Amino acid sequence: MAGMADMADARVQRGDAIRTFPFPVDLSVLGVGMQVGPMGTGRTWHAADAPLERVHRIDFHVVMLFSEGPVRHMIDFAEYEARAGDLLWIRPGQVHRFSGTGAYRGTVLTMQPGFLPRATVEATGLYRYDLPPLLHPEEGQLTALRSALAQLQREYEDTTTLPLSLHTAVLRHSLTAFLLRLAHLAASSAEAARHQGDTTFTLFRDAVEQGFATNHSVSAYADQLGYSRRTLVRAVRAATGETPKGFIDKRVILEAKRLLAHTDMPIGRVGVAVGFPDAANFSKFFHQHTEMTPAAFRAELR
Helix, strand or coil, rough: CHHHHHHHHHHHHHHCCCCCCCCCCCCCHHHCCCCCCCCCCCCCCCCCCCCCCCCEEEECCCEECCCCCCEEEECCEEEEEEEECCCCEEEEEEECCCCCCCCCEEEEEEEEEEEEEHHHHHHCCCCCCCCCEEEEECCHHHHHHHHHHHHHHHHHHHCCCHHHHHHHHHHHHHHHHHEEEEEECCCCHHHHHHHHCCCHHHHHHHHHHHHHHCCCCHHHHHHCCCCCCCHHHHHHHHHHHHHHHHHHHHHHHHHHHHHHHHCCCCHHHHHHHHCCCHHHHHHHHHHHHHHHHHHHHHHHHH
């Protein structure tokens, strides 16, 4: 196993592995933790030499507002079809893949996780991974979002009338206005609103997000949160239609898929990373939930 790990590390050093793309640097606006502009121009959210048909992982937020379509885009192994007027919101840590067909036209916003203060992050739900990435605003919502995004772009491109500190402050305020509208849209569906309103489920969801790599026990989460197992079952069923165990397993499988697609880690180490010290148990668990072995899933994606 150690020899396999050394080989994987060597491949990563050679650049053969699927890479996590850091936030792109715009030399014209140094020190600003966001970018906004037309898709397909100098301001991009991927490396110039990146094989875009491969699965990629990013460590920053991407919001795409499409002016044309349809475009198919994969996010966390689910395919989404965006049309003119739709938005795609990709959050840090999610894997995604560009479509080989369809032109990406519209406006793209990228933002580093630490650019906004904590209160704004919480108010805008920047890390609500349970919300759908694809959003379909109504006409009035779309008009307001386009206006807010256009204002943000104007402020971003105006690098001469204010010193950098004030320029950054104005950008944060303009970005917050846009994200508050976007967050309201994301939470406006019946399912999302139900998730937001159910405190028991929300606490369980957040606890799973923090602990799924080591804790797969429903009873342990119930004890941690101070609920009975029965209360937890009712809350998770009402919010998602599935059991707490099914919710945990789904999150574990997603992370395993991300690691298999995104890294050259040996399968045994992927299993350890999601809470399975024994490689055989991990392979059995993965096969039960996907009807594929980890090796077959990785080979198909590559």
